[in-house]
């Protein structure tokens with residue numbers, strides 16, 4: 001379901017950085033923006049570009065708390081609680097964004113779900129759930145925004161894959177299948193839109209320190225900080241229009257955990 005869309009304007013101090021939001025008409029949509037890598041991406045675009053940020057995920061409370069951090073610096077955040085597996089909600093979210101603000105300059109398909117289960121423990125529902133959120137949800141959100149971005153002829157789409165898009169890990173059947181699919185989807189979007197002024201980047205991070213890893217007995221230092229993933233995405237956006245960073249592989253310095 002889609003909840004109410006709220007526009008916040010004001011000052012903010014983000015948890016990870018102090019920002020000064022400049023006037024901008026750049027619109028950035030981030031799914032899975034309520035925590036972790038998605039929150040860091042939203043903050044990085046706000047910090048670097050003073051972008052207007054659309055925050056989407058299921059939890060309205062968590063999104064509102066991320067959005068509230070914009071108030072003190074005069075930034076604008078549009079909170080659109082959305083489950084990416086709900087087709088109607090996704091369509092409604094895209095309508096809300098485009099009627100409130102317009103066509104996004106950047107779409108970050110980041111919402112994702114990971115469940116560890118060896119094959120003999122992975123249920124059909126558990127497999128489907130990971131495909132639905134990571135892959136089908138990404139397709140639905142892309143399909144909801146792509147026609148308008150194509151029509152305008154500019155924009156950058158980011159797809160959140162994983163090292164599990166290019167490598168396989170035991171206990172990751174659902175996740176690896178979904179993330180391999182995300183990479184395939186992104187590459188097709190790239191091929192179909194490269195002559196239309198759109199840029200497509202697939203992001204393939206390894207272990208990144210977010211709530212996904214809660215309960216895992218490893219030191220924080222063994223993981224990448226989500227801010228590094230976010231900074232790489234913003235850097236990719238800022239390349240000249242003549243260049244696209246098609247794929248971005250990031251790993252902890254010491255390798256996979």
Ligand SMILES: NC(=O)c1ccc[n+]([C@@H]2O[C@H](COP(=O)([O-])OP(=O)(O)OC[C@H]3O[C@@H](n4cnc5c(N)ncnc54)[C@H](OP(=O)(O)O)[C@@H]3O)[C@@H](O)[C@H]2O)c1
Pocket residue numbers: 031032033034035036037038056057058059060062082083084085110111112113114133137160161162163204205206207208209210211212213
């Ligand atoms: N952390 C890592 O090590 C790592 C490595 C490689 C790739 N990734 C990928 O990076 C992305 C973000 O990961 P993360 O570690 O930041 O995860 P996280 O902390 O678990 O955050 C996941 C985000 O996705 C949202 N989400 C989950 N299900 C959703 C749904 N059905 N509809 C809309 N939003 C949904 C969550 O919000 P709600 O629960 O409120 O909906 C949350 O905002 C994912 O695609 C993940 O696969 C992560």
